[in-house]
Amino acid sequence: MALLEVDGLSAFYGHLRALSDISLTVEAGELVSIIGANGAGKTTCLRALSGLIATTGTIRFDGQNLAGLSPQDIVGLGVVHCPEGRKLFPDMTxxxxLSLGAFLRSDRAAIRDDLERVNELFPILHERREQKAGTLSGGEQQMLAIGRALMCRPRILLLDEPSFGIAPIIVDRIFEVIQELNAGGLTTLLVEQNVSLALDVCSRAYVLESGRVVLAGSSADIAADKAVRETYLGM
Ligand SMILES: Nc1ncnc2c1ncn2[C@@H]1O[C@H](COP(=O)(O)OP(=O)(O)O)[C@@H](O)[C@H]1O
Ligand SMILES: [Mg+2]
Incomplete structure (x- = not known):
């Protein structure tokens, strides 16, 4: 049994069918990506996993059906979402x-350890700890969003477009950290419009188009697929 098992997932915005019968799995310890063009349904898929929108079909995490659970309960199980556009509190430091990331937790010593770990991964966050989040650069804000997610102690990290709108050199650092975290055992489901970046770091990927999975396989096989190369990699 995979850590995350999604079967026949569909979601609607009014009459618009945003997800149609999505099935996917993520094994414990894997780094899997969902790739696809703007509007394909990638963000909707992560929002569905986090219990933020109504869906049909089943989502099982570690064997437990997530149907009917609140977003807070789902975070409590360790399904932690680092959302598109970061969604920080700009007027807070x-x-x-980072402290807000740990709001469901009471294990003070472990929270302190996790904060230390986040500061090691992203030393700039420690330097800027008293600064308002809204005054950080885009890349620093993305680091903070990932740091805040790590403060929830994820058992699976759902990462939505961590490269979006960020200077290439910072993207490289962020993707190094994503790989480091995964190498340390963190199961990750990565959503990216930047297909080559995603395929470089993941072991498997699902290609979404108009809310459907149109292709799934190892990153090497997907990178070798003619349609993927033409549509997303410009080759
Ligand atoms: N809150 C919303 N209300 C109505 N339609 C939405 C909403 N959010 C997304 N959509 C639509 O759902 C589809 C999938 O969007 P999204 O999941 O954001 O795609 P992606 O993340 O792959 O760019 C798009 O057609 C988008 O316009
Ligand atoms: Mg999106």
């Missing part, structure tokens, strides 16, 4: 945003 870096330190306060």
């Amino acid at each position: 870096v330190g306060e945003n």
